[in-house]
Amino acid sequence: MLKYQISRSKLQQQSIPWFPIGIWLIFLASLGLRFWGLGRFNVLVFDEVYYAKFANEFLQGKYVFYSHPPLGHYFVALGIWLAKHFAIGNDIVNNLTGSNISTFSYRWMNALFGSFIPLLVIGIAYQLTKRRSFALIAGFLMAADGLFLVESRYALNNMYMLVFGFLGHFVVLLALNRQSWQRWLWLLLAGISFGASIGTKWNGLYFLIGIYLLWAIACLTHLFIQKSPNSSTSEDISNSASFSTPLPRLSQLSLPDLSFFLGVVPAVVYTLLWIPYLNLEHQPHFFSNFAQEQEQILDYHNSIKDGPKVHPYCSKWFTWPLMLRPIAYFYATARNTTETVPITPPLPAGVGKVIYDVHAMGNPFLYVLSCAAVIVLVVYLGKNLIQWVKGDPNTGVIYNASTWVLVYILLNYAVNLLPWVRVTRCTFLYHYMPSSVFAFLALAWVIDGWLHSWKTHLRGTGITLIFLVLFGLIYWMPIYLGLPLSNTEYSVRMVRIDTRQLPTWVKEFFPNWI
Known part of the structure; x- marks a missing residue:
């Protein structure tokens, strides 16, 4: 009896590993939703008429002009090749791509990549703050979005751009927590990831631009601190709140380092990714063919007009945050x-x-709430900056780690959204997907703050919003999965x-x- 009580006491003292359990639950739920009934609808759905066909033609050694860089087609082609050789998911077959292949074969790779998006968001949120609750809430919100779920279940290319773009951000944050050769190794991996993102779609470049702008802000802040009478180190700033963030350490990266790892490396990776595709032409002078392909892609997108006559689902950038045109x-x-x-x-x-x-379409509750959260963060950050300008410049907002997190979220949200303001061609809701992730981070930040509040009504509101988003996922699930x-x-x-x-x-x- 005594032995039992001692064992029970030890078990009670051991903390339950909620963080890894939560990560596994989110990942398995994401994986299950993406693979459940993946072969459903034995047709080419939406832009599968391009990507699935292009991938199959690539496997056959046929050259066809693509309107995007080729990495996304490589992955779809790899999925088809693996499914053929290992006889995976061959129960539903069609010849709509030019060969008798299964719907599962050209969709499963996209589903696999899409399953890792919530994990990357958890990783980014955790590296930003080391707050497990914030990371898990962000991952849950990401897993509860319908647009990402739909895009993951068909042979499209947005998932590959997003996975590599967010992987680049995650690895940069990891690099800032490392020193010496380990930091350079992680930065090298980040450069490769950004190059792969751009090698899928050109708008993957916005992920990289966000890092450059954050680096510029970190350098300017560091310069200001050095000139201040009561100077502090970037380490002091990153640890000045109830949590730490590595973002101020961006100023430790020199311009040559940044230019090489996040400039030269992505450019080299992007160029190398074209070799398998351009070899299909069997023509010499790789670089002249490479330049010609870039020009053709640019001309193609410039030639696309706008309006319902071009496509009934064209939508303007300002309609995306409220999902006015699914x-x-x-x-x-x-x-x-x-x-x-x-x-x-x-x-x-x-x-x-x-x-x-x-x-x-996204989760309607998630979209409305995340849009409101972005506005709240903008107002909060603006108010703090105004108070800092009016007050003592050696104290206040720039020394607060939470400020850096808000800057990271809002800056990357804007960098991925605002370039579409000047785009005159037909655009679609899925172009909002990179920005939407940062909006979800904004909502997670607000909810996490409420859940840690001593005010009961704020904690209750945070819990209510979580269940509201979950209800939205379940309620619109038949529309996402085609049930x-x-x-x-x-x-x-x-x-x-x-x-x-x-x-x-x-x-x-x-x-x-x-």
Whole structure:
């Protein structure tokens, strides 16, 4: 009996490892949602008509012009090749790509990459603050977004750009916590990651620009501190709040170091990634062909116009934070849930009793709340900066570690969003995905602060927001995964913020399907 009590006492004294348990739960949930029914809909969904076809043609050694750098196509092609050689997921097959391959084969690699996005967000949040609660909340919010879930389940290329872009940020933060050769090794890996992000889509460059701007701010702050009568070190600043952040240590990187690791290395990686693709042309003079490809891509995007005549789901940048224009990726009807979808030819209007719909849309609660959180952080940071300017310049906001976290979130949010202001071509909601992650970090920051508050109503509000986001994920899950819905179940989920019905949009895009 005494032995039992001692053992029980020891068990009670041992803390439960909630942090790794939480990470595993988020990852497994992300993995399961992305792979569950991945082969569903034996067609090419949305831009799979490009990426899946391009990947299959690359495997066949055919040269086809791509409108983006080729890394995303390499990964889709690798998924097809592995699925063929290991006979994975061959139950649903079509020849829409030019070969008899399974839907699973050209989708599973994207699903795998997408499953790691929440983990990267957890890593970034933790490296920023060393606060486990903030990191887990950020990872949960990331896993609860519908747009990332939808984009992960089809053969598209946004996931690869995002994974490598956020991996670059994560590795830079790791490098700032290292010294000597270890720091250079991590920075080298960061440069490779940024090069891979840009090698998927050009807007992956914004991830790198965000780091450069943070470095400039850190250097200016360090210069100001050195000239102040009561100077402090960057280490003092990073540890001046209830937590620490490595961001001020960016000033320890010299311009030559930054230029090499986060300039030369990404450029070299980006260039090397073109070699397999350009070798398909079997022409000499690699660099002239390389330059020609860049010019063709630029000309292609400049030639795209804007407006509903170009594409019914074009949307302006200022509509993205509130998700005013989601994108219909798939829509079909059936008489019952036992019929194979899509039905060919499509059923006449009014015959189908079951609706299968996939919309590339975020979690509505998450989008509205994260947009509000960004505004709150802007107001809070602006207020603190004004107080610092008016007060003693040797004390205040620039010495606060929380200020650096807010600057990181808001700066990267703006860097990934504002360049789209001047873009005149047709753009889509998925272009907001990089910025949305920083908006989720903003919301996680607010919720985490409330959960640690001594005020009961703030803690209750934080918990309520978490459950509201979870409810949004569950409620709109059929729209993300393409699960069967009745007409009533579909209609109540697709009411827009301005009370108009999304089925009207679907009719624009699929006029022969309804």
